[in-house]
Amino acid sequence: HxxxxxxxxxxxxxxxxxxxxxxxxxxxxxxxxxxxxxxxxxxxxxxxxxxxxxxxxxxxxxxxxxxxxxxxxxxxxxxxxxxxxxxxxxxxxxxxxxxxxxxxxxxxxxxxxxxxxxxxxxxxxxxxxxxxxxxxxxxxxxxxxxxxxxxxxxxxxxxxxxxxxxxxxxxxxxxxxxxxxxxxxxxxxxxxxxxxxxxxxxxCEAYDQEVVGVDKKGNEDVRTVLRLHPALAPFKAAVLPLSKKLSPKAEEIYRELRKDFMVDFDDAGSIGKRYRREDEIGTPLCITVDFQTVGDDNSPADNCVTVRDRDTMEQVRIPISELKAYIAKKCEF
The missing domain is CATH 3.30.930.10 (Bira Bifunctional Protein; Domain 2)
Known part of the structure; x- marks a missing residue:
């Protein structure tokens, strides 16, 4: 030796x-x-x-x-x-x-x-x-x-x-x-x-890929998602206006939420692609501001937003006034 x-x-x-x-x-x-x-x-x-x-x-x-x-x-x-x-x-x-x-x-x-x-x-x-x-x-x-x-x-x-x-x-x-x-x-x-x-x-524990359907070419549609516990997620929620026209209202909600939480704002690209981007970085909740939220000449504003869950992809309608309490409960640890 x-x-x-x-x-x-x-x-x-x-x-x-x-x-x-x-x-x-x-x-x-x-x-x-x-x-x-x-x-x-x-x-x-x-x-x-x-x-x-x-x-x-x-x-x-x-x-x-x-x-x-x-x-x-x-x-x-x-x-x-x-x-x-x-x-x-x-x-x-x-x-x-x-x-x-x-x-x-x-x-x-x-x-x-x-x-x-x-x-x-x-x-x-x-x-x-x-x-x-x-x-x-x-x-x-x-x-x-x-x-x-x-x-x-x-x-x-x-x-x-x-x-x-x-x-x-x-x-x-x-x-x-x-x-x-x-x-x-x-x-x-x-x-x-x-x-x-x-x-x-x-x-390592949170990284996941799942098949969520078939794309337009007939190939499997694979979603990449980081299933972090909400307490560990860098962003607790993301505010996404459905259209650029809705950005002022979305920014208003974003500014209010960021007083209490780490929140992302994204208005670039289709809503589906924005959902996928937030899934990949582990954001537990996506808050979509749509035309129902602000209303128009034919229908009054309902002052609600659509909240999408990262893991289940289920969507619920939540009053803006209840958003902070909803996010806090979802991120409890």
Whole structure:
């Protein structure tokens, strides 16, 4: 075998602060968001006056000097991370560990991930991180590249992090339990989620193609639709005037709705093509302003619009005054 000798790898990205390089300016980009929470534990607990158990969450960039970057979005040197450090009383950690495993899985299910696409994998004792008492990965079966990939890691970090920060800083990170009249370092349960990975999982789960009929040439009419949960959809609704003549009324509705929701406006092309465009980007509801809405010399305005559902393609007539409540109910989470 042509193996090299054993070497140490530094998986943290080293850089300098300032325009000149010297040892005093050396710094490291954070490899996870968690440590910023740990060093601020005492400040957060004191200023918010929270009693255990409570959690602190953070979303942000993390950086790792990966040895072999690649594998699409699964092994990158810069990525977006969502972490929660849930502080609890020692001795209750395994109970909370089980709670967070169920919570995280149910959260994914509630946003449209199928049960059969998920699995929970408990780490064997030999593969546990040095700080971990127990770790479980929630994995998703991606439709490419080997299938199962980690989305979410839930770890029982015990009091390792707070203990090491207290040891190195000389500052107490103990919590005073008034009910028990004792001081102790809290244990921590950490659900850690990769934003890029879970976004990809939601897209994979939502992407669909269905045959909705036959076109003029006798070929199958295939509709591409992104069946995102409405809470995840970039636009909650799209306002579509049936004719350019109806654009002023449609724009009026659009301006009112955008005060409360992310809403798209599209008046280019046939109404059918506009429906298909919104289907492809996952917009749950299309609001069509037609001539009935504004009326004419022969018939009064009914002040209603036609709302089309993305998934069923069913259409209902809704009063303009009830649109906001209708959209809010459809996008509940």
């Amino acid at each position: 042509n193996f090299t000798s054993i070497r140490k790898f530094n998986l943290m990205l080293k850089t300098q602060i300032g325009v000149t390089e010297d040892t005093s300016s050396t710094c490291y980009l954070r490899p996870e968001t968690a440590q910023g929470i740990f060093v601020n534990f005492a400040n957060i607990q004191r200023t918010t006056r929270k009693k255990l158990p409570f959690g602190v969450c953070q979303v942000g960039k993390a950086f790792r000097n990966e040895i072999t970057p690649g594998n699409f979005t699964f092994r990158t040197r810069e990525f977006e991370q969502m972490e929660c450090e849930f502080f609890c009383q020692p001795g209750t950690d395994l109970e909370w560990f089980a709670y967070w495993k169920d919570f995280c899985k149910n959260w994914l299910l509630s946003l449209g991930i199928k049960e059969e696409s998920l699995r929970l994998r408990d780490h064997e004792p030999a593969e546990l991180a040095f700080y971990s008492r127990a770790t479980t990965d929630i994995e998703y079966q991606f439709p490419f590249g080997g299938g199962w990939g980690e989305l979410w890691g839930i770890a029982d970090r015990t009091n390792y992090d707070l203990g090491r920060h207290q040891e190195a800083s000389g500052k107490s990170l103990e919590y005073y339990d008034q009910e028990k009249n004792e001081h102790y370092i809290p244990y921590v349960i950490e659900p850690s989620l990769g934003c890029d990975r879970v976004a990809l999982a939601f897209l």
